[in-house]
Amino acid sequence: LKYNEHHRPQLHFSPAAKWMNDPNGMVYFQGTYHLFYQHFPGGTTWGPMHWGHATSKDLVHWQQKPIALYPDSLGYIFSGSAVADVNNTSGFGKKGQVPLVAIFTHHDPKGEKEGKENFQNQSIAYSVDNGNTWTKYAGNPVVKNPGIRDFRDPKVMWFAAGKKWIMTLATKDRITFYSSPDLKNWKKESEFGEQRGAHGGVWECPDLFPLALNGKTYWVLLVSINPGGPNGGSATQYFIGQFDGHTFKSDQQQTRWIDYGPDNYAGITWSNTGSRKIFLGWMSNWNYANEVPTDTWRNSATVPRDLGLVNIKGQILLTSHPSPELNKLAGKPVAIASSEIAKTGSLKVTNHIKLPGQYTLEFKLDKIDSYSIEMFNDQGEKLILGYNKAEDRYFIDRTHAGLSGFNPGFAGIAYAPRLTAASSGDLKLVVDASSVELFADQGLTVMTSLFFPAKPYQQLIIKVNKETVVKRLVLAPMKSIW
Ligand code: FRU
Structure with a gap:
């Protein structure tokens, strides 16, 4: 097997x-x-x-x-x-x-x-x-x-x-x-x-x-x-x-x-x-x-x-x-300097980590403002997730993330409230071949979503509103459990 x-x-x-x-x-x-x-x-x-x-x-x-x-x-x-x-x-x-x-x-x-x-x-x-x-x-x-x-x-x-x-x-x-x-x-x-x-x-x-x-x-x-x-x-x-x-x-x-x-x-x-x-x-x-x-x-x-x-x-x-046991799957983590994002408000993460592959992504924000993370391939399939400050909620948008014709309700956007008013924020993602698990604000808001790209996502981009101060951004490629 x-x-x-x-x-x-x-x-x-x-x-x-x-x-x-x-x-x-x-x-x-x-x-x-x-x-x-x-x-x-x-x-x-x-x-x-x-x-x-x-x-x-x-x-x-x-x-x-x-x-x-x-x-x-x-x-x-x-x-x-x-x-x-x-x-x-x-x-x-x-x-x-x-x-x-x-x-x-x-x-x-x-x-x-x-x-x-x-x-x-x-x-x-x-x-x-x-x-x-x-x-x-x-x-x-x-x-x-x-x-x-x-x-x-x-x-x-x-x-x-x-x-x-x-x-x-x-x-x-x-x-x-x-x-x-x-x-x-x-x-x-x-x-x-x-x-x-x-x-x-x-x-x-x-x-x-x-x-x-x-x-x-x-x-x-x-x-x-x-x-x-x-x-x-x-x-x-x-x-x-x-x-x-x-x-x-x-x-x-x-x-x-x-x-x-x-x-x-x-x-x-x-x-x-x-x-x-x-x-x-x-x-x-x-x-x-x-x-x-x-x-x-x-x-x-x-x-x-x-x-x-x-x-x-x-x-x-x-x-x-x-669970912390997952950390043992982590390959060499890549820390990205916040200055790299600050310049343009957008960062092509795949300059730093090789995709496709499963990974975790973690960041801390000094000042929370809207941001999004986009994963996509060359087939026009894209998964977008992030935080919308005006609506004060997290979202995962799998409308165009990949195969969805198997069920009319699959494609769409899921939302979750932010449950704290803290000015700082944090996010951890666990990204696998067909799923993402989002843990925000020290695990207070959690979202899990499947997606089925016809071809694995090869690109990963982070976009932050200019006001956002990214304090720490760490990516870790994860070894397979099999
Ligand atoms: C929940 C459930 C349970 C039941 C089982 C049957 O998903 O409906 O209530 O025991 O699945 O497979």
């Missing part, structure tokens, strides 16, 4: 072949990061769901593994999570083994066809060989559907203060929390969200975890929704609040998005990483995920991102940063 097809991501995990959607069951155990994902091995469009599997020692280089979970008499294997049951509460571990336990939705396509309401139920499976092989629990399902059509995507965490497991489940237009002493017996605790946040579509793939800021613990609730995202289709919102082991409370007024771009969905965090929270999303959008122009595989994950909190004028907001 060469992973060198046209448009194949070089910095991102994608399945060796065939279809992928949501990342699932991410758990860190004994030096290995496990990544499972919604997978259809029979084609490059969505189909009967399996859990594909890949592992990494460093969060960056991935090794494709055999399929972990196959559909069975209870249905397809939909999204879910995995935990290291360190205290062996489940009893699945023998002779001191720590079992890995996967918690997932069984989706029964027959029940769905027959028009039943209870065709999604929560089940578990365990592994006592470091995730290599999995055994489904004989007592499945462990959370039975009470008659809610959309009842799925369990994310489980250990709530140490109450010595119990908490399951965060997407239940149509709200989140339902359950608790369990042993991962097998679950009791409903509470609901959240019927009247809160965005409701343009069904709620899916939630996650609940604590993060600390200045010695205080806050609880973050991620909720993916489809459709209803800020730039159309699917996207992931978040709530900051408090969780006491029973209920989640938030006084957040505004809807917030972990990523405003069109192509980050169904993301959750790794289990068993201590206080560090590492997020990974599916780098696509249900509006066109089945149609994007790749041949042997379809869709990939975002880069892993470290999540954090920041206080902006009394509001606690979530930040995302590309």
Whole structure:
């Protein structure tokens, strides 16, 4: 396997072949990061769901593994999570083994066809060989559907203060929390969200975890929704609040998005990483995920991102940063003197770095004003992104970025608000063969966008408004992870 097809991501995990959607069951155990994902091995469009599997020692280089979970008499294997049951509460571990336990939705396509309401139920499976092989629990399902059509995507965490497991489940237009002493017996605790946040579509793939800021613990609730995202289709919102082991409370007024771009969905965090929270999303959008122009595989994950909190004028907001492990892919960085830009307001970066190829670009501005970054080829295809001062928002314009005829909604401009009024600014881009991830203002505004140039972009130009003072501009070519 060469992973060198046209448009194949070089910095991102994608399945060796065939279809992928949501990342699932991410758990860190004994030096290995496990990544499972919604997978259809029979084609490059969505189909009967399996859990594909890949592992990494460093969060960056991935090794494709055999399929972990196959559909069975209870249905397809939909999204879910995995935990290291360190205290062996489940009893699945023998002779001191720590079992890995996967918690997932069984989706029964027959029940769905027959028009039943209870065709999604929560089940578990365990592994006592470091995730290599999995055994489904004989007592499945462990959370039975009470008659809610959309009842799925369990994310489980250990709530140490109450010595119990908490399951965060997407239940149509709200989140339902359950608790369990042993991962097998679950009791409903509470609901959240019927009247809160965005409701343009069904709620899916939630996650609940604590993060600390200045010695205080806050609880973050991620909720993916489809459709209803800020730039159309699917996207992931978040709530900051408090969780006491029973209920989640938030006084957040505004809807917030972990990523405003069109192509980050169904993301959750790794289990068993201590206080560090590492997020990974599916780098696509249900509006066109089945149609994007790749041949042997379809869709990939975002880069892993470290999540954090920041206080902006009394509001606690979530930040995302590309996980520092990515730096190990960086080739010799090229620093460009700000005087080079100041002269004309425009800089042909490709005088300094060889394209095509994947790279990161980072800059700091002393005084933020409008700027744009343009990537283009000799076919007239161009991706433009940047910041518009008058509108005080970031944008990614893929209107003429490449192939787009596969879906009428693909070409267009995505926008994201700037969430700070600071006079200085910063930007980090992670640019791959068919994607860009934009992190602005220390990870406060994030946008992820796909693009499919017929021919790789060969040129890169930065244009800044004359008022802008570029303090530091660094480019780094990135080695392929494959
Ligand atoms: C989200 C989702 C989940 C579901 C899975 C099915 O993208 O719709 O809610 O479990 O995909 O593949």
